[in-house]
Each structure stands twice: as C-alpha cells, then as structure tokens.
Amino acid sequence: GQNIDQPTEMTATEGAIVQINCTYQTSGFNGLFWYQQHAAEAPTFLSYNVLDGLEEKGRFSSFLSRSKGYSYLLLKELQMKDSASYLCASLDSNYQLIWGAGTKLIIKP
C-alpha cells in the first residue's frame, strides 16, 4: 500500500530550529514535495527533492534519503508567521502526489 507518515503536531520557540520528519512508502517514486498550508488557505509549494541529500532554500532546507524512504524539512530562525501545517507528499510512478495528513507547527514567543 501507499503510506506517508509525519507527526501530527509540533511546538517550537520563535528564533529556534525545528525539524519535521516524513517517511513514505509509495508505488514507485519520482520525488518528495513539501508544502506549507496556513489555516483556511491552499497549500503553497516549498521544496522538491528527487536525489539524496540536502536542498537549502533560505531559512528552509529539505533532506531526502531514498534508500530509507525518509525526508525532513528543517526550518531555521523560526518566525511567528511560520505557524502553519507542513504537508509531505510523494510523487508516485504515475506522477500522482500521495499526501501525508500534515504536521501542525505551533510557534511560541
């Protein structure tokens, strides 16, 4: 079967660093996406990894290990506006996204 696992909720402090983990099992694999979704808004694209390693984009970085079926999203210098849900999604062999339920990130001052 196809499955994406990520924690339901995480809490972090403003200015700190947080790592959101995601494990995936999908039929075929064509890459791993991270999206950010603020309450009552649509998901917005953050990152895409298809090769092993770390991709850095400003305060956000995303890591992939294909052999372990594992990814993480690293957020540095947390700001209050980073409070949102973070969705992990795997692109399967049919180029369809298989979505996790999202990790709700709560930032405290």
Place this chain on the structure above:
Amino acid sequence: DTGVSQNPRHKITKRGQNVTFRCDPISEHNRLYWYRQTLGQGPEFLTYFQNEAQLEKSRLLSDRFSAERPKGSFSTLEIQRTEQGDSAMYLCASSLLAGTTDTQYFGPGTRLTVL
C-alpha cells in the same frame, strides 16, 4: 498570469442541491487536479486531467461527482444531490509535466458547506 484561480471561494447550499465549481489553471500548464480537503487532513485526490483528457478518477469518488475540462484550459467540478458529508474545501492545482518533474501549484480553494 497570476496563478491558479477558483470560483466561487465559498458556497453554501442545501442538501440535495447541485453545485458547480470552476478552476482556471496557470495558462501553460497541461495538468489539472481536483482535491478535497477536510480539517486536519492532507488533500484527498479526486481526479486529474492531462490537457482535455481525464486520466484518472479516484475509486472513492461517488457517481455524484463529475469533472470536465472541455478545451484543455479551465475545468469544472460538479457535485449532484449534495450531502452534508460533501462539506469540505475543494482544491484545484495545475502543473506542467516536463521530464520527471511535476510541481503542482494550488488555487485558493472553494469552501463548500452543505446544510
């Protein structure tokens, strides 16, 4: 082009009524997706088009749901005889499948409330 647009943004209807939503994708994108999302869940795939062809429809999707993309540009999603369980956010996304990359960009969604 400013991105994917969806209309209406909100729809309140009574149980048993039909509703239709529209999605206008990013102009050069060849793929268009419809998802449904409820609180605390990730998007649930409904159907997708490549150009005007509907390539896949979720097996979980009732026959009350139908989607079209007649000219390979905008798409409509119709729900017939709505039920309270249809209340959700309906999201449209578009992408340009090029090589092995297919990044989906989402519209703002249509929030449906069935009374």
